[in-house]
Amino acid sequence: MIELKHVSKTFVMKKSRASARRLLHAVQDVNLSLSQGKFIAVVGESGCGKSTLGRMVSGLIPPSAGDIVIDGKTMTQAPRHAWKKWAQLVQLIPQDPYAALNPVRTIKTSLAEPLLYHHKIRRGELNQRLESLLDMVGLDAGNVLEKFPHQLSGGQRQRLVVARALTVDPQYLVADESVSMVDVSLRLEILESMKQISRQRQLGLMFITHDFRVARYIAQGGEIVVMYLGRVIERGPTEEILRSPQHPYAQSLISAVPILEGRERRLEEIVPRNYELSVDGVPEHGCPFQPRCPFATEKCVKESPELRGVDHPEHLVACHYAEPRKLIAAAN
Amino acid sequence: MKYVYRSIVALVMIFVISSLTFFLVRLMPGDPIIFLETQLEQKGMTAQQAADQIQVMLNIIPHQPLLEQYREWLVQLLHGNLGQSIQQTGVSVRKLIFNALPWTLITVAIGLLGSYVIGIVLGVVSAYLRRSWVSSLIDNVGSVAHAVPAFVTGIALLYLFTVVWHVFPSGGAYGITVTPGFNLPFILSFLYHMILPGFTYVLTTFGSVTLSMKSSTITTLNEDFMMAARIRGLPKSKLMQYLGSNSILPLFTGFMISLGVLFSGSIFIEQTFQFPGIGNLLATAVNSRDYPVMEGCFMLTIATVIVANLLADVLYAKLDPRINV
Numbered sequence: 111m112i113e114l115k116h117v118s119k120t121f122v123m124k125k126s127r128a129s130a131r132r133l134l135h136a137v138q139d140v141n142l143s144l145s146q147g148k149f150i151a152v153v154g155e156s157g158c159g160k161s162t163l164g165r166m167v168s169g170l171i172p173p174s175a176g177d178i179v180i181d182g183k184t185m186t187q188a189p190r191h192a193w194k195k196w197a198q199l200v201q202l203i204p205q206d207p208y209a210a211l212n213p214v215r216t217i218k219t220s221l222a223e224p225l226l227y228h229h230k231i232r233r234g235e236l237n238q239r240l241e242s243l244l245d246m247v248g249l250d251a252g253n254v255l256e257k258f259p260h261q262l263s264g265g266q267r268q269r270l271v272v273a274r275a276l277t278v279d280p281q282y283l284v285a286d287e288s289v290s291m292v293d294v295s296l297r298l299e300i301l302e303s304m305k306q307i308s309r310q311r312q313l314g315l316m317f318i319t320h321d322f323r324v325a326r327y328i329a330q331g332g333e334i335v336v337m338y339l340g341r342v343i344e345r346g347p348t349e350e351i352l353r354s355p356q357h358p359y360a361q362s363l364i365s366a367v368p369i370l371e372g373r374e375r376r377l378e379e380i381v382p383r384n385y386e387l388s389v390d391g392v393p394e395h396g397c398p399f400q401p402r403c404p405f406a407t408e409k410c411v412k413e414s415p416e417l418r419g420v421d422h423p424e425h426l427v428a429c430h431y432a433e434p435r436k437l438i439a440a441a442n
Numbered sequence: 443m444k445y446v447y448r449s450i451v452a453l454v455m456i457f458v459i460s461s462l463t464f465f466l467v468r469l470m471p472g473d474p475i476i477f478l479e480t481q482l483e484q485k486g487m488t489a490q491q492a493a494d495q496i497q498v499m500l501n502i503i504p505h506q507p508l509l510e511q512y513r514e515w516l517v518q519l520l521h522g523n524l525g526q527s528i529q530q531t532g533v534s535v536r537k538l539i540f541n542a543l544p545w546t547l548i549t550v551a552i553g554l555l556g557s558y559v560i561g562i563v564l565g566v567v568s569a570y571l572r573r574s575w576v577s578s579l580i581d582n583v584g585s586v587a588h589a590v591p592a593f594v595t596g597i598a599l600l601y602l603f604t605v606v607w608h609v610f611p612s613g614g615a616y617g618i619t620v621t622p623g624f625n626l627p628f629i630l631s632f633l634y635h636m637i638l639p640g641f642t643y644v645l646t647t648f649g650s651v652t653l654s655m656k657s658s659t660i661t662t663l664n665e666d667f668m669m670a671a672r673i674r675g676l677p678k679s680k681l682m683q684y685l686g687s688n689s690i691l692p693l694f695t696g697f698m699i700s701l702g703v704l705f706s707g708s709i710f711i712e713q714t715f716q717f718p719g720i721g722n723l724l725a726t727a728v729n730s731r732d733y734p735v736m737e738g739c740f741m742l743t744i745a746t747v748i749v750a751n752l753l754a755d756v757l758y759a760k761l762d763p764r765i766n767v
Contacts, residue, residue, distance in 0.1 A: 169673075170672065172671060193675065196675075197673060197675025201673060201674070202670075204666045204669060205666075206666055206671050209665060209666035209667065210610060210666040210669075210670045210689070211667055211669050211670075212667040212684055213667075213688070213761060213762070213763070213764055214761070215684075222675045223674070223680060224675070225677065226679070227675075227677065228674060230674065258763040260763070260764045270544065274670070275674075277674070278674050278675065423630060
């Protein structure tokens with residue numbers, strides 16, 4: 111199990127020597143747990159800190175505060191063997207499949223290295239292992255192994271970066287916006303194959319996305335975590351969140367999802383007061399969403415809401431005026 | 443097939459540019475033939491006698507129309523003949539070039555190799571330590587070394603190491619006591635003589651290599667596939683291999699083009715150190731308006747630059763699979 115305990119990440123923004131240092135709180139006090147076989151979708155708009163969270167979980171950057179505990183052990187990046195261990199446990203699937211493959215190496219060498227290095231596979235077995243791996247993500251080995259990345263399509267590359275993460279044989283996958291660069295027509299297929307692989311191998315999957323539809327699809331039976339400006343503002347079982355979102359931000363995200371005309375109908379639409387997110391305008395005190403919240407009051411400006419439980423035991427919301435709203439219903 | 447086509451294009455280019463230089467050098471003021479002619483006439487010869495004399499001496503007919511000269515030059519060229527030097531009467535240009543070429547070739551090859559090795563190492567170090575003072579030190583030293591012209595660096599080194607401290611010889615390619623050939627005293631003497639010019643070459647070129655290596659290393663370091671390799675927990679040696687094979691690519695073309703310099707040498711450096719290479723030969727030829735020698739030197743440079751470019755194109759495609767020539 112991966113546990114995040116009060117994890118924060120603060121970046122120091124330094125424009126020049128003269129200007130004062132400014133701190134950017136990319137992730138603030140996040141608590142999460144992901145066990146093997148479980149699916150979590152982290153949802154939020156650009157700049158909400160979801161990618162930073164993913165990078166911390168996969169060990170790429172250390173948290174500024176808090177601990178990342180995997181199977182009871184607090185993880186560190188140093189010494190080197192500890193980092194290697196981390197890499198074998200958690201694999202991050204990078205966002206951009208066009209940039210994530212080394213352009214001067216064939217697919218085969220790219221995929222073979224972790225197998226040869228981490229698992230001490232003999233060269234004789236290599237081809238067989240690669241074939242079954244590629245088969246799992248829906249690629250034909252004979253077709254791609256000897257090619258270079260630029261000779262493949264976007265969908266093929268996306269599948270390849272998934273396969274490459276699996277070469278390490280991790281227990282957890284962190285997928286950072288994994289289908290956002292792929293044609294819409296291919297997304298479902300790739301998501302489905304990722305789900306299937308994770309289920310088969312009992313992987314814990316943390317899927318980072320800005321798209322509530324993707325979150326809904328990938329985290330069926332799992333958990334949705336909604337982030338806003340580095341903080342978790344609502345989390346809970348996927349179905350519960352979809353049925354009765356309580357934070358106005360989560361509600362506005364769901365309102366932004368197009369509905370299936372004929373199958374669904376919109377009951378209510380929550381729209382933020384403005385669509386622009388300005389990082390400079392992050393309030394020092396109070397609720398981070400308050401400048402855009404349609405329901406904000408004096409209290410929201412002064413007091414920062416804590417994450418607290420609502421009706422469902424696992425449903426947590428950080429809002430002074432949390433109120434379930436039914437936004438979408440099945441059409442009858 | 444495409445290589446054959448490209449080679450033909452390269453040959454045509456070499457021919458066209460050589461022809462252009464044929465006319466260009468003759469546009470320079472101060473025709474040595476006319477000078478010689480007046481000299482002979484002042485000695486009491488008639489114009490006809492002087493012309494005959496010149497034709498016997500240099501195989502050149504004075505006041506021949508330029509196009510006629512060009513036709514003559516072409517015919518000679520097809521026979522592999524680059525003509526005779528005007529200054530050193532009777533010596534063929536080919537012989538002059540072949541005498542000068544080895545000095546330049548070896549010196550520049552060592553200098554080029556040195557500057558690329560030093561530049562690449564410093565560039566990578568500077569990229570890795572880009573947030574520390576070491577990086578800005580390397581960058582500044584590189585920029586300054588690159589910005590100071592070769593003749594200034596050369597004269598400074600010459601002054602320091604031959605006048606202030608008598609460490610190195612001030613000129614020539616080998617000592618007077620050794621006999622040129624494949625023997626140890628000669629080789630040692632040559633290496634001893636080429637340290638200063640070679641070092642000057644390194645000093646004036648490593649800076650630009652450092653800076654471009656740094657920027658391309660930083661670009662590669664920030665690539666997603668480097669991050670992906672790190673996530674997979676690959677060993678440092680593998681990561682360096684990834685980094686190297688990608689960040690060295692942009693430098694390759696530059697390196698191939700500087701191979702052209704291999705055959706032309708550096709006029710400034712060779713002049714400063716009285717080094718008997720191609721650069722020196724060319725400089726002397728220009729000063730004395732020795733047309734055939736100038737042409738020979740120019741053709742050599744033209745040919746090497748064009749061939750190096752062709753090679754760069756072909757080899758780059760081998761190094762970078764994304765490029766398809």
